[in-house]
Amino acid sequence: MLLRRLFIVAATMALAACATTRGDKQIWPYPEPPIVSYPAPASEAPSNSNVGVGAPVVTPPQTAEAVSGEAVTALMRQARAALDAGHPDQAASSLERAIRIEPRNAFVWSLLGKTYLAQDNFVQAENVCSKSNALARGNPYVQLDNWRTIRAARAARGDGAGAAEAARQVDALEQSLSAYPAR
Template identity: 55%
Template structure:
């Protein structure tokens, strides 16, 4: 064979070898390349933001109640605290009428108040007392019970209602029912007395 026939192949092989060697040199260089990272030896720690625990926050000591003194419930104690001006005025009229010995006028004023605020348990409670004054004992019992249902745990109103219920049941000859209502009223009285300031 002619020697010149292999020269292009030899040049190609030589060029390829040069490329491979160059790439190998790059690979070895890149293999030795170091990326800086903070030292982790000798007790040093990589700086990372410390996560805040879910319950983080200053520990605040809650004031402890004094022995024997518990807080009074935060319920409204009068109609004026929850009623509009029209109902408040009608409640005043009803009380004045009761004081004057005119329960029919008081009942009329309270029924008007209930048309304005049908869920006002103070109005229902005073209406129950008005029925008791009129001698409508069954109605007094029923209306006081409705007031309790609407009061949703307002102990001030419930106390007055249980007293009304006890009197209404006693007047009807229901001694057991009257005793039960009186017991409930006494429980509420004790409960409130335990929370009264000493």
Template identity: 30%
Template sequence: MNWKRYTALLLPGLLLAGCYTAPQRPLDSAGQRQPAPVSSVPDNAAVVTPAEERGIQITAYEPAPAIPLTPLHSRAVGALLKTALEQERTDDLNGAVGTIERALRIEPRNAHLWYRLASLRLTQGRHLLAADLANKSLTLAGGDVALKRDGWQLIARARRAAGDVSGAKVAERKARRLQ
């Protein structure tokens, strides 16, 4: 019969039951066990005390304030960014692109630099290249939601300028999801 199967299931349970010890009440100063506390509330009744009485403070959920994430970069990259901004201000877009590319050789995993380069390429009218560079920025952005949103918006503008209206709409939807 299947008594072997039942024995195999029952034996571990019996062994564990033999290891059980009932919870102990603390000893009083004379070494005697204290009697169980007597309650006027029946055992099956639930006692609910207000949160204030238990010392619990209840507040509504408020999300943490958004902390603007500033790009962290070395001093050399900071100096190059400053130079690139000055070059862009004086309409030297090719010089600004070259300066950002130099900064990327120093910090190739800096998502903000890739976004900046994509923005410059979009301004130059190199739409497909701008979308590709913004996509590179997205892959390196990590948890920087603002940079990701800006990247998707740049991709949408670049695709729309290149004539890819459906691709632009997809990128705009992705940007809206990050707001």
């Protein structure tokens, strides 16, 4: 009887130690990157606003390595190597694993869109890049890559008007990037 009670107490303590409280949930092995909105450069700020005058322009991350964990970075390297070698199916497999680890990483979704483009899956490429744009939260570096992929996908589908709209987005993003300080 004493042994049974000890077992129940030990099991209860083990479960209590493993339990998480609401709001304290940890994602293992890597937490998802935070959702960050990046301020527009000073050249795009409203002229009648005194907010942020003299404040430095925060440059958003330009690469996945700046916001990704080691596992995702390694999977993205594998995917890029597979794409360069002409194996988009292997690249897609690596990127889908990376998405399971960091589902809100806009860089991973963007590279997956390029992979779908290489597979001639134009509708999926455009959809994935649109999702990446939503996750990018104003990061023009990610959005520029996404709009280039969308432009190519629309052109390949024969959607001239859609490709022209995507080209306008590319031009606007390239202009806005000139306002950020060079690294």
